């Protein structure tokens with residue numbers, strides 16, 4: 001992972017740091033008073049000069065008072081929390097931070113585990129709440145997560161590298177600064193919601209019977225965080241999407257047309273469903289799949305309403321590639337609609353990372369209701385069969401098909417008529433191209449086998465290897 005320089009909009013914006021002290025402890029013999037200058041030094045090296053708030057969390061039952069004092073003296077908020085609840089607490093803190101701090105702002109997570117535990121809810125949230133830059137530090141470093149981030153430090157290296165350049169003067173200036181504006185700094189027990197202003201009151205709280213009882217209950221009552229507010233409803237279009245463009249990718253292999261369905265009704269059905277939610281902008285539709293056995297009558301019907309038809313046996317990579325090209329040519333706001341049963345699990349992870357970088361409104365249609373929530377954040381979802389069953393509408397689309405055409409993805413062949421297209425798909429030339437691309441695909445698959453098995457392994461651990 002490359003550590004990118006801060007974008008101009010983040011250079012003077014706030015940075016909020018959450019530091020998991022269980023995963024990333026202060027090394028033996030290291031002065032806790034140098035942690036803040038080290039973090040700030042690493043941030044400054046990348047061009048982050050804005051104010052930095054640091055919340056240190058962990059099980060502090062055994063922590064030495066001198067250590068707590070050194071941390072606090074530099075303005076770090078010190079919080080005791082049960083290990084198993086850290087992810088939930090940090091996630092809630094993050095949401096509150098976003099409510100109170102408009103973008104741009106940078107969020108820094110220091111942990112070996114938090115980013116893995118937060119990649120699902122925070123990954124979804126980062127797709128809709130853009131403008132919050134994410135940087136990470138972890139015990140191992142260099143990991144490629146499902147969270148889009150712009151910097152990734154190794155915790156020990158960060159402490160050591162910055163410590164070399166941090167002079168005694170700098171450390172002192174933090175202490176002084178802290179003394180003059182010390183209202184924020186304090187000690188918190190998240191289990192009992194206790195706040196102390198001195199180390200003495202904090203450590204004496206941690207040793208009370210009442211605290212020990214609460215701590216025990218916290219450990220026992222731990223449950224998986226509830227992120228249900230994120231379940232997708234069919235929301236009305238947000239104002240910026242009412243008249244903006246909608247680009248539709250339709251995977252005909254997994255979401256086919258029912259037998260006898262009039263292909264000319266597809267576009268009005270899709271447009272009608274979009275209009276129900278308030279999307280009135282222009283709609284482009286690309287249909288893709290293995291079209292070798294598609295009936296010319298169906299192809300003609302689709303094409304007559306301005307749907308672009310593409311023959312390919314690799315629908316997912318086509319959609320991903322096309323979508324990225326679309327984003328380059330069409331800055332937000334715009335809506336992306338995916339009609340496919342193949343979004344989960346692999347495509348959604350790539351799209352989620354992409355959406356965290358540049359957010360576009362996303363709506364989906366598929367032939368089934370997925371059993372679990374997607375890591376992709378979308379604002380509407382239809383059942384493909386329900387969407388198609390809308391009452392027939394007359395369409396004005398027949399007239400605007402000038403741009404429509406037929407494309408064979410295997411041979412890069414373009415046709416303007418169904419006859420030419422069908423003739424191409426049954427030609428020897430096409431069959432030869434397909435079989436030679438199948439052989440190269442097979443070879444690619446063999447070499448990819450190792451990375452893929454690693455990829456699926458990583459699903460269970462929450463670690464994601466970026467490989468297309």
Ligand SMILES: [Zn+2]
Nearest residue numbers: 189191192211
């Ligand atoms: Zn307590």
Ligand SMILES: [Zn+2]
Nearest residue numbers: 408410411430
């Ligand atoms: Zn071809």
